[in-house]
Amino acid sequence: MSKSALSTFRAKEEEIEKKKMEVKEKVQAQLGRIEEETKRLAFIREVYIHTYICICFGSWIYFFRMELDALADPMKKEVSVVRKKIDSVNKELKPLGQTCQKKEREYKEALEAFNDKNKEKVQLITRLMELVSESERLRLKKLEELSKNIETIRIA
Numbered sequence: 001m002s003k004s005a006l007s008t009f010r011a012k013e014e015e016i017e018k019k020k021m022e023v024k025e026k027v028q029a030q031l032g033r034i035e036e037e038t039k040r041l042a043f044i045r046e047v048y049i050h051t052y053i054c055i056c057f058g059s060w061i062y063f064f065r066m067e068l069d070a071l072a073d074p075m076k077k078e079v080s081v082v083r084k085k086i087d088s089v090n091k092e093l094k095p096l097g098q099t100c101q102k103k104e105r106e107y108k109e110a111l112e113a114f115n116d117k118n119k120e121k122v123q124l125i126t127r128l129m130e131l132v133s134e135s136e137r138l139r140l141k142k143l144e145e146l147s148k149n150i151e152t153i154r155i156a
Contacts, residue, residue, distance in 0.1 A: 037079050
């Protein structure tokens with residue numbers, strides 16, 4: 001695997017990780033809003049209950065009940081919208097997570113193949129060095145023999 005392909009692969013992995021983090025941050029933000037809205041609804045319900053108990057007259061009770069219902073209804077709708085958005089984001093997260101896992105597996109497989117080829121290369125280089133050394137040794141031996149032959153011819 002070439003360096004450029006590996007760097008491209010890593011860049012894509014980083015991009016997936018970045019998108020994953022963005023979606024996660026969005027979900028966290030939505031969850032924070034839901035918690036706030038839930039607290040506000042609890043407060044409104046509490047006020048509603050206290051108001052209901054404190055006011056004894058029917059017309060006042062009816063008036064405050066209407067006012068509190070008007071406050072509670074928009075909150076319910078907004079909470080519903082936020083929950084739907086969370087469901088939507090969760091649906092988007094699932095395939096992104098699967099893609100991320102797939103890319104991680106592909107990366108590990110590519111890295112393993114790269115390491116195997118690298119080991120093979122090192123073995124071949126080692127074998128080449130052995131062959132070159134052996135060749136040089138044999139050439140030196142042959143040169144020594146030729147030198148001895150020349151010496152014997154000179155003496156004779």
